[in-house]
Amino acid sequence: MSQFNEKIARQWSRMGPRAMFGNFMLELAEKHENLMVMSANLGRSSGLDRFKAKYPKKYLDVGISEQNLIGVASGLAKEGFKVFVTSFAPFLSMRASEQIRMNLGYMKLPVNLVALGSGVSMGFLGNSHFGLEDVAVMRTIPGLNISCPADCCEMSKILNDYSLNNRGPSYIRLTGTPGNPIVYKKNYNYKFGEIIRLKKGKDLLILSTGSMVAQSQIACNELTLNKINAELINVHTIKPLDKKVTKLLSKFKNIVTVEEHSIIGGLHSVIAEKIAANSISTNLLPISLPDKFGPTGNYNYLLNYHGLVGDKISKKIIKFLKKK
């Protein structure tokens, strides 16, 4: 990471999260003798072709059987392997959710789940492949960490961190597609579970995660043009939530959450629960996907449709502030 710069950030963005996931796994395989990467026959879609060719013994495709995938991964983890399991978000978080509950939750086996193409990034593949509710489902499993990188640089840091430290089981949610805007153009200090303030502000607080961090940055620029000074926080670790968040929430009269996830159970719910539990008096605006199966189309069309792009986010925020 010491070599990381804007040029590399652009290259990684062009390649996109799935291809870069495969590349990062290649790097981790060099570092860790006991690494295992597993797939339920979505290796190609996970950018793992090169990995498979270079490290056939560290790769296992169990066939299209996600429940089995989690069980086998758990047995390997029990014997000390560092296991990274990939599939599309709903196939992991929902098809195999009870296996995750039993093995990663109840038995605390430290398997890392990497959910590819979450949110609506699967575009024309449709709602069957979208990760609309994955955080909601995974968040209720005790002991399961949930991480949502804002861009490829942060994904690299998150994967590296899980591979090096005994964090327990994790769900790593990848959103976005090739060419997504970049959040981090130079190396920065990432710490598991600690929110990152990307912009200081006093008029409102924006808490954002995954692909929406970059869109929120764009929104912040527009707000600045409208003389609204927003504070922007990257919540890369949704669970466990940084304890600092509670204090932060009590400092702002207006709070906005931005996420590429259903309005039920994701970052919005996490923050709403904190606000309620701590009797914080504040206004909360959720910007998220709706509680319904929406249309399909190109990723950018879908983000626009749901108002999850910088200018639409800023317009919603301006309207919200005017009402208050």
Added chain:
Amino acid sequence: MVSENKIKSIIDLSNKMRKVILEVSYKCGQPAHIGGALSIIEILATLYEDILEIDLKNPKDRFILSKGHGFLGLLSILFCKKYISKNEILKFQSDGSELIAHPIVNPKFGIESSNGSLGQGLSFGIGLALSYKKKKKDGKVFVLVGDGECYEGAIWEAAISATESNLNNLCLIVDSNGFQNDGAINEKMMFDHLKDKWTGFGWNMLSCDGHNIGELLEVFSKLSNNKPTVIVAKTIKGKGVSFMENNNDWHHGRLTEKLFQQAINELN
């Protein structure tokens, strides 16, 4: 030729295990899964007495009870092997105890995994067996499932996976007692049909009378060298206690003092 003495000692152990199950379930004062525990006694006794090499700190072989509701059976052998003390086992199904209706992973007692949700133990066992292969570690992984449990789709995902990985260090035992929670299982899932299913999935399929120690010892000596083995064992739910045999009320039932005494007298 299997020695008569060995068979006799395993029969005696089985008898002792049955008494442990009855005592523990009677003393807990609550309904417990007795029937499906009694059907797997000879299988467990044979495994733990003659097949498995288990040192709690570093077990060579592993046993996974996928049919978690058979936990009283596992508990009885772990007690007889002195992995669990009398004091501990009598906490069964008491408030706050870790010894409940289904296994909770506990290396101290030799409990390898948490179960209770059916259909998950075989995939977990595959993971362990694969780990052994990768580490070039000797030892085998044994997984026990029920016949009713074979309705779970995840069992068949795992069935395919195990043969693709040529796991000759994996042995599955199917407790074919013919009953599940709500009563007798469908004829299509009975012993002969189950055998056909596992053969069709490419396993080394062996079958036996799951209460006949000689037959059990024999099938355990015939594990395949190049693929996973499944032993479909024909058993009787509630085996050993006349009023429990093939009576599904004892899938999950409560022993009164009178019934407990009657059952113990039969075993004596």
